[in-house]
Amino acid sequence: MHPIPHLESLALSAWPALNTELLDGWVLRFAQGYTKRANSVSPLYPGVLADEAKVDYVERRYAAHGQPAIFKLTDASTALDALLAGRGYTVVDPTSVRTASLDTPAIVADPLVTLTSTPDDAWVRGFIALNRLSTAHAQTAQRMLAGYACPTAFAAIRDADRLIACGYAVMLWDSVSLFDIVTAPEARRQGHGRRLVGTLLAWGREQGASQGLLQVVADNAPAVALYAALGFAEQYRYWYRRQPG
Template sequence: MPSAALPLSAVDLLQVRALEERAFNAWPARQTVFHRGWIFRLAGGFTKRANSVNALEPGAPFEGVRETAEALYALQGLRPVFRISPLVSDSAQQALEDVGYTVFEPTCVMQARLTAGGLQSTSVEIAQTPTPEWLDGFAAANGVAEAHHATHHAMVQSIALPCAFATVRHQGRAVGFGLAVRERGAVGLFDIVVAPGHRGQGHGRALVQALMQWGRAGGAESAYLQVRGDNATARRLYAALGFADIYRYHYRVPADR
């Protein structure tokens, strides 16, 4: 069974729980159901993060959770997706594996301390609210289907915490986007994306640096982000900016769906 995390001796579960809470707040689902230490997130099928079953408490009991989740997601016309963080017990993972749930999309959560200097970037526009141009460009750059734009825009606009909406331009045209959400001394960076024809030119680095700077100016002491384990280019960039792995997670779905 693939590991969802670094060795438990290297993982502070209280830190994991705090980062998980922040990430849930930063990318809100349209509906949430709490169930015995678990949270079922629902957003009409748009994004796995907002349509998955997540542990809220370390080692939360799993008895009946799968059956309840499968019934709830079926009512919504969705397949059940379990997001496996270090808060999920080994026995819960084994129970899912035993009934044929398969692993996909291993992801790393990385964190960096924010320090003075080295974060300056003058080529990035930062707005406190999303403009229609930003919402459409951000969705398009992230490959969001037109049919999901309304849901995507509503989710972004429902974030209750302080936000930064970043744009980088080339010859006046927006070619890169990023979102940051600040809470309790940490700033989360989400969906840093640059249009394919403009990658490898430093735009991604400029976006990350600008959002880190914004977070620090607002009192954040650390930054965190999520990146797929197979995205070697992004991981190199983040490591160069001081980010290191804190923990990992993956998803599990029924094999026949």
């Protein structure tokens, strides 16, 4: 398997949009504006034709949803990147895609972290609050989180009855993908992120995963350091091109 299309397909499947459209090797995703990953175009396969007519169509499709066209690009889509640059598309959020082997004793579950297979109401409320989601995005997030067909684990750390850190994992093929590892501002720098990640990776290993997979904004130095300490190494980067205006 080519590493970029394989890992990109896992990441797309682990972060499902509300609606998806396939266009000649491109995957158009729509989720009412909640996250760029779920509201962008992914050209999954190297060598797929990048032409102006397809970009024109994409722009019309996203305009119909009241959104700009956004493309999620990697080094496997250099021709499309150049075409979009020529149309004035700007680069947004370069992101590091990282994997780690789960065959290490350093990955252990923490008893302070609780896991559930589905997001209960208390977890969802905490998730919305910690990520500071708008009402509209909160509703979309709830729909997305409730739509998984594959195994999932939702992790939480609480102080009394208040959720102070959370995140979740999705099991697909040989990989456990991690998303939205977040800690309340007043509870940061206390090791909660490491506890969440270790527990979710340990859960994935129990499910049969051989590797962990995550995506982190490249200039997020604290998160990059945390993941590097747990053995996550960069495989490639992606970036977004956003339609001007």
